[in-house]
Amino acid sequence: MPEQPHILATLKEYFGYDSFRPLQQEIIDSIFAGNDNLVIMPTGGGKSICYQLPALLLPGITLVISPLIALMKDQVDGLQANGIKAAFVNSSQTENEQHSIYQNLIDKQIKLLYVAPESLSFLDTILSQIEVSLIAVDEAHCISAWGHDFRPAYTQLGYLKNKFPNTPLIALTATADKATRQDICDQLNISNATQHLASFDRKNLSLEVRPGNKRIEQILNFLDNKPNDSGIIYCLSRKATETLAEKLRNQGYNAEAYHAGVVHEKRAKVQEDFINDSIQIVCATIAFGMGIDKSNVRWVIHYNLPKNIEGYYQEIGRAGRDGLPSSTLLFHSYADVVQLQKFADMSGNKEVQLAKLDRMKQYAESLSCRRKILLSYFGELIEKDCGNCDVCLDPPTFIDGTIIAQKALSTVTRIKEQEPIGTVIDVLRGAQNAAVYDKGYQQLRTYGIGNDISWRDWQQYIIQLINQGYLEIAFHLNNKLRLTERSKKVLFNNEKVSLSHLKEFEKIKATHVEQ
Ligand code: ADP
Ligand code: ZN
Numbered sequence: 001m002p003e004q005p006h007i008l009a010t011l012k013e014y015f016g017y018d019s020f021r022p023l024q025q026e027i028i029d030s031i032f033a034g035n036d037n038l039v040i041m042p043t044g045g046g047k048s049i050c051y052q053l054p055a056l057l058l059p060g061i062t063l064v065i066s067p068l069i070a071l072m073k074d075q076v077d078g079l080q081a082n083g084i085k086a087a088f089v090n091s092s093q094t095e096n097e098q099h100s101i102y103q104n105l106i107d108k109q110i111k112l113l114y115v116a117p118e119s120l121s122f123l124d125t126i127l128s129q130i131e132v133s134l135i136a137v138d139e140a141h142c143i144s145a146w147g148h149d150f151r152p153a154y155t156q157l158g159y160l161k162n163k164f165p166n167t168p169l170i171a172l173t174a175t176a177d178k179a180t181r182q183d184i185c186d187q188l189n190i191s192n193a194t195q196h197l198a199s200f201d202r203k204n205l206s207l208e209v210r211p212g213n214k215r216i217e218q219i220l221n222f223l224d225n226k227p228n229d230s231g232i233i234y235c236l237s238r239k240a241t242e243t244l245a246e247k248l249r250n251q252g253y254n255a256e257a258y259h260a261g262v263v264h265e266k267r268a269k270v271q272e273d274f275i276n277d278s279i280q281i282v283c284a285t286i287a288f289g290m291g292i293d294k295s296n297v298r299w300v301i302h303y304n305l306p307k308n309i310e311g312y313y314q315e316i317g318r319a320g321r322d323g324l325p326s327s328t329l330l331f332h333s334y335a336d337v338v339q340l341q342k343f344a345d346m347s348g349n350k351e352v353q354l355a356k357l358d359r360m361k362q363y364a365e366s367l368s369c370r371r372k373i374l375l376s377y378f379g380e381l382i383e384k385d386c387g388n389c390d391v392c393l394d395p396p397t398f399i400d401g402t403i404i405a406q407k408a409l410s411t412v413t414r415i416k417e418q419e420p421i422g423t424v425i426d427v428l429r430g431a432q433n434a435a436v437y438d439k440g441y442q443q444l445r446t447y448g449i450g451n452d453i454s455w456r457d458w459q460q461y462i463i464q465l466i467n468q469g470y471l472e473i474a475f476h477l478n479n480k481l482r483l484t485e486r487s488k489k490v491l492f493n494n495e496k497v498s499l500s501h502l503k504e505f506e507k508i509k510a511t512h513v514e515q
Helices: 004-015 024-032 048-057 069-081 095-106 117-129 152-163 178-187 215-224 238-250 264-275 309-316 334-346 350-364 370-377 402-414 421-429 455-467 485-492
Strands: 037-040 061-065 086-089 112-115 132-137 169-173 194-197 205-211 231-234 255-258 281-284 299-302 326-332 398-400 471-474 480-483 498-500
Touching: 004 048, 024 037, 024 048, 024 194, 037 178, 048 061, 048 132, 048 169, 061 117, 061 152, 069 086, 069 112, 086 095, 086 117, 095 117, 112 117, 117 152, 132 152, 152 178, 169 178, 205 370, 205 455, 215 238, 215 299, 215 326, 238 255, 238 281, 255 264, 299 309, 309 350, 309 370, 334 350, 350 370, 402 421, 402 455, 402 471, 402 480, 402 485, 421 455, 455 471, 455 498
Parallel strands: 037 169, 037 194, 061 112, 061 132, 086 112, 132 169, 205 326, 231 281, 231 299, 255 281, 299 326
Antiparallel strands: 398 498, 471 480
């Protein structure tokens, strides 16, 4: 094992750092001790050094498996700029390029070799001819169907430990719940791996969730006291990023859209301008941010509900990497849930996706400390409430919601459980529209009995009723709202219902007119 001063000198010489971040040292020691390792560390925690530094001190090469073909070249360029002999092999290269890399490998001119999992099988022969001292599997959650980003090519990686039984393997990921963790170790054949779990608690990030109504106004209000701070707004659709960026530009903000449909040069430019602070706001689909290293992102907004907590956590994690206080804001809307439910339905592993979406919803609808929920998802328990989320800062108060519940439930009964939330609210509020008239709902006894409550508030109350099990949404029957066993207790047994008092979110200024 290399001496400690030698390790620190290498850290300084090649990476320019004076000390290690939490866990880096113990992970590196464990590699030198010959162990297999599983590293769970949030994005920005400093995972790369954990294998890049040992790579410099070990006799043979370090093989790095990475799914991010688009980023490989940048990563390798960065290493080479620091004087590290690194190369990559992936499908974007010509045969000639690949052969010259093979020659360099045999000539021991390479310390770190980045490989896409798809390209690994082509390297089988060459790998038998060289000394492999360490294998790193980056983004290791891709191996698991339980992870949020499953890549079939990753499932072949079990081969590595069979081919190199005595070479330490290190698997790294930013996101893995317990099931995924176990799955990673099983599939990579590293059941005795030492596990290193970094804390996922990013105390400097405030957490806030609001109902997704009048989002543009809410965003403009949010920005009023952050006129120059850099931020990212994540949207579900490309179209939304475009319209949102344009609306922000119309209000004088320097905002650009970023998504997979934007031409490559333009995307690179947006990314660069954002890093250099010449663009203030990027409205992006999830494609944005992977691998970008900008420490002063002061806020992240989710315009739409993310499809799972892993993705959400990773995206808010792009704020406040410098450790300074930063804000995050998530808009929660029922329409998004329906949309995501449809995506999940169409996906290959429907059950997993739906379960993950459910956890995301629970987070968004929580009436207790959000950080507790977020961290418990990653297997981390905190004793005290965080004091830096909207629930902690402004705890919900409860009202007697029995009458509200009775009105809603009896309306659902009278329309024979045949309508989605929107129409139920229309009937409650006595709306005069086609959805109501076409079916003669204006004749019902409950028509208009809820016109003292605004449409938006009804929506929130009904969502609460769903969460408490008084109603359910039949997702496979056009989202019709239906009664449950529990509804009957309210309708027939006088069960009391407690609902959380709805807050006035942001006073929307008259100048911020919805466009
Ligand atoms: P991850 O892969 O976990 O997302 P990276 O390896 O990309 O994180 O590191 C995130 C940032 O932290 C990079 O800018 C990196 O240079 C920096 N970093 C890593 N280790 C240290 C350290 N020991 N001291 C200072 N900065 C570090
Ligand atoms: Zn809290």
